[in-house]
Amino acid sequence: MRALAALIAGLLFGLGLTLSGMLDPAKVLGFLDLAGAWDPTLAAVLAGAVGVTLAATPLVLRRRSPLFAPSFQLPTRQDIDAPLLLGSALFGVGWGLVGFCPGPALAALSVVPGKASLFVLSMLAGMALHVAWSAWQRRTHRRAHDPGGITPGLTGRP
Amino acid sequence: MDLPVSIPLLAAGLAGGVLVGAAATWLLLATGRIAGISGILAGLLTPVSGDVSWRVAFLAGLVLAPLAHAAILAPPEVAVSASPVLLVAAGLLVGFGTRLGSGCTSGHGVCGLGRRSARSLAAVATFMAAGLATVYATRHLFGG
Numbered sequence: 001m002r003a004l005a006a007l008i009a010g011l012l013f014g015l016g017l018t019l020s021g022m023l024d025p026a027k028v029l030g031f032l033d034l035a036g037a038w039d040p041t042l043a044a045v046l047a048g049a050v051g052v053t054l055a056a057t058p059l060v061l062r063r064r065s066p067l068f069a070p071s072f073q074l075p076t077r078q079d080i081d082a083p084l085l086l087g088s089a090l091f092g093v094g095w096g097l098v099g100f101c102p103g104p105a106l107a108a109l110s111v112v113p114g115k116a117s118l119f120v121l122s123m124l125a126g127m128a129l130h131v132a133w134s135a136w137q138r139r140t141h142r143r144a145h146d147p148g149g150i151t152p153g154l155t156g157r158p
Numbered sequence: 159m160d161l162p163v164s165i166p167l168l169a170a171g172l173a174g175g176v177l178v179g180a181a182a183t184w185l186l187l188a189t190g191r192i193a194g195i196s197g198i199l200a201g202l203l204t205p206v207s208g209d210v211s212w213r214v215a216f217l218a219g220l221v222l223a224p225l226a227h228a229a230i231l232a233p234p235e236v237a238v239s240a241s242p243v244l245l246v247a248a249g250l251l252v253g254f255g256t257r258l259g260s261g262c263t264s265g266h267g268v269c270g271l272g273r274r275s276a277r278s279l280a281a282v283a284t285f286m287a288a289g290l291a292t293v294y295a296t297r298h299l300f301g302g
Binding site for chain 1: 203237238240242270
């Protein structure tokens, strides 16, 4: 039931992206090009989407639990830290270079398979790089607090 | 006002956005999860038992949707002008950046702003600024 609900959500999400023209990197870059022939479509898409979530999210969260899962799993952090800003900046540079962000790039797999898969595979590699990098960071951080290196489990799964 | 986009295209943008917002709301209501595409995808790299099938199902729907759109309305227009080298570089930046920054346009933009999260607002402002600066640099400072 949960997977079926997620499939419907993915279909609706992808249809929304397609209908709005956001699969097209040319339109995304047109929005980001304030000094050129500015294309406001992305602003309309974001306004429509955030309009719905702003109104509906508080109503949904009034429930004790979701329909097909035991509990809501929401981010709990409130602090604005360096990784948040640095990561978002790196993402923004990549977004501006090509005009793909993760959702439209995945949806575009079924439209321009060659170019989209090259982007998506590189994106997965970037994500895997982050998994490896954070595991390495955790290890060196622990080693700094454990100079003897006798804490068990350092070599296990990150 | 002289816009490079017609009113019907803007209306389609707004309608598509409403659909995206509805999809994110439905995912939250049904499964309790945030519709952050980068997070849903990255979760498959470090799979946790019982937490895989909904991710695969959501992503399958996302990939299949343009085919449904093509069958009902028209095949979507997708113009990728970037070279293969640029696609790889941008993909790496987007993949690493969205994980370090805990989200992308959907998770921080559509969902985070909807939850009135200050972290997401900071993230959206940052990636918008970086995107604008990058396009300005590539189109107006160096070549274009």
